Amino acid sequence: MLPPAQLAGRIQHALIGEAITEKQVRTHVAETLEHGFDAAFVPASWVWAARDEMGSTAGRIGAFIDYPYGAGTTAGRSAEARALVDAGVDEIDATVNIGYLLSSRTAEFAADIKALVEAASPIGVKVMLELPLLTKVQRERAVQAAVDAGVAFVENASRGAVGIADPATISYLRRSVPPSVGVKATGGIKTVEQVRAVLVAGADLVGSTAGVSIVTGAGRAPGSLYSY
Template identity: 50%
Template sequence: MAGTDHSDPASLAPYIQHTAISAGMTRDDLVAHCEEAVRYGFNAAMIPASWAGLAADVLRGTGVTVASALDFPTVGVMTSRGKAAEARAIAEAGAEQIDMGVQVGWLRSGMEKEFREDIAGVVAAGVPVKVMLELPLLTEDERERAVELAMDAGAAYLKNASSGSVEVANPESIAYLAARVRDGVRVKASGGIKTLEQARALLDAGASLLGTSSGVAIVTSGRDGGQARTDY
């Protein structure tokens, strides 16, 4: 975050949500990912919803948060009822935070009430929700409305995008969100964060969290040979 000393790469670990979202993830992969999050002191292990219960068991008492996602990685394809039900199921399984895709098409169609209620249904699960706004897909006016509607719905965090295929996280998008969040709402940067320099710039721009699969490489500055597993 702006004004914080990030000269030591390891000092970035508490801001990183260590991400592994893979259709082929095995039980051993999940356990290893969670143990890695503990070893490096990451903020959270971001894992597929189907593994939330096991992740909660592995991470219990470690101080590392269990985070998961819905309507992702293909964003905006679930029904609102389906999202709300899945959010409750994920939270009951042990997820402490949920990142969610939004209905960009609804917003662009002027369906603002439906867009807001879609988010509010996930927020009702009772855990902090991070809303992936997909900023590059929106006009300037749509961006402004997306930010306001997400906060009206109860978003705890605003995210620039769901992945690097939509937008590589950049200081401009993060500063844009940071300048607009209300008290108590924070910003998470996501998408193609692979280097120490990127991570520092995003935190300086106003991000409170970084979602990345390259966390090990970032906090060790490459010494451990950590490699990104995905584009997240």
């Protein structure tokens, strides 16, 4: 069993919230480098500052598309993907338009994901599939659409308010996608025990705002179980 400090390389350290400042972004990047997190996720408008703070290190920068609701137009979401690539991101996590799927508009749902993947190339896209909102059949359609679109990773949800990441859901995703597609666990992960559980269930990466407290055991984890 990996000790907390060695789990850092599997955690994508996220900075989410209102009124995020440049100082917060630079501190977040410094934490990512200090603890060896897989990547620092920051608001899209601050990618430039994160990249500047990373300097010549091997650290990686990620950002979100249309977070948290995924209700933007496909054209707008694709433009955001291209803008993030131009800004120098290494990682992109995208919401999906789950309303399309819930409205039985599977073709539109799939086309939106495919457009994002194409717009973000050569950067791979991780999609947050909001599985807790879906029926069994809808889950299968969501996963298949993502795989067919060529996503790099699938995620269980966008945040804990949709569904807290649990081993059963992560295991389902791992069984449902080919080995070439990664699985990222997100939503309400605040403890080292949760990280270990989802990794054992098949997650390749874990997204959390609580990375520092997870790996150090010190300080209060930001947010709640219902946040990212």
